[in-house]
Amino acid sequence: EVQLVESGGGLVQPGGSLRLSCAASGFIFWNYWMHWVRQAPGKGLVWVSRVDSDGSSAHYADSVEGRFTISRDNAKNTLYLQMNSLRAEDTAVYYCVRDGAAGTFEYWGQGTLATVSS
Amino acid sequence: EIVMTQSPATLSVSPGERATLSCRASQSVSSNLAWYQQKPGQAPSLLIYGASIRATGNPVRFSGSGSGTEFTLTISSLQSEDFAVYYCQQYNNWPRTFGQGTKVEIK
Numbered sequence: 363e364v365q366l367v368e369s370g371g372g373l374v375q376p377g378g379s380l381r382l383s384c385a386a387s388g389f390i391f392w393n394y395w396m397h398w399v400r401q402a403p404g405k406g407l408v409w410v411s412r413v414d415s416d417g418s419s420a421h422y423a424d425s426v427e428g429r430f431t432i433s434r435d436n437a438k439n440t441l442y443l444q445m446n447s448l449r450a451e452d453t454a455v456y457y458c459v460r461d462g463a464a465g466t467f468e469y470w471g472q473g474t475l476a477t478v479s480s
Numbered sequence: 481e482i483v484m485t486q487s488p489a490t491l492s493v494s495p496g497e498r499a500t501l502s503c504r505a506s507q508s509v510s511s512n513l514a515w516y517q518q519k520p521g522q523a524p525s526l527l528i529y530g531a532s533i534r535a536t537g538n539p540v541r542f543s544g545s546g547s548g549t550e551f552t553l554t555i556s557s558l559q560s561e562d563f564a565v566y567y568c569q570q571y572n573n574w575p576r577t578f579g580q581g582t583k584v585e586i587k
Contacts, residue, residue, distance in 0.1 A: 407516075467514070
């Protein structure tokens with residue numbers, strides 16, 4: 363069974379940093395691209411970032427480019443999102459998502475809430 | 481960036497009735513269109529991909545159609561567990577983009 367378990371969310375002041383983690387199990391982690399997708403309270407879904415299977419290539423939404431860094435440790439089956447220079451508008455539930463064979467978002471974690479507020 | 485527009489924003493349907501949800505892309509996405517279901521307090525789950533292929537484990541009452549810029553998700557006979565928010569998403573171009581969602585509520 364595919365499992366994705368996020369952690370690392372919490373309350374941080376504007377300008378601060380958070381590091382999210384996602385522990386993956388139930389599949390061959392290093393075979394898949396991985397993504398972060400976020401959802402602000404009461405709002406829709408927004409793709410944030412993706413990393414390819416060996417971590418050599420990453421892609422970001424314009425809204426987080428230069429502030430967020432996605433990475434992975436295939437030896438630990440773990441995905442990360444380093445979030446710096448956080449803004450109030452980054453407040454959201456962040457979901458760790460496994461890429462599907464067809465390029466969709468096939469499996470989702472339960473999410474971790476990051477709140478940026480003074 | 482491809483803009484995905486869903487309609488209606490809210491759909492009020494009685495159990496057992498048919499629900500039809502629409503999704504339009506600002507430019508062609510071929511058949512690279514997925515639908516997701518999100519129940520309150522839960523993560524989204526993949527329903528349909530390739531515009532019309534049901535993801536594993538989803539009931540046959542869910543069907544998708546369309547290509548290019550116009551897509552439809554149909555729920556043939558709504559069950560109580562189907563009341564949720566549905567999102568369409570294109571995966572033809574980067575960035576991947578979602579529609580704003582259609583909430584299917586009990587009439």
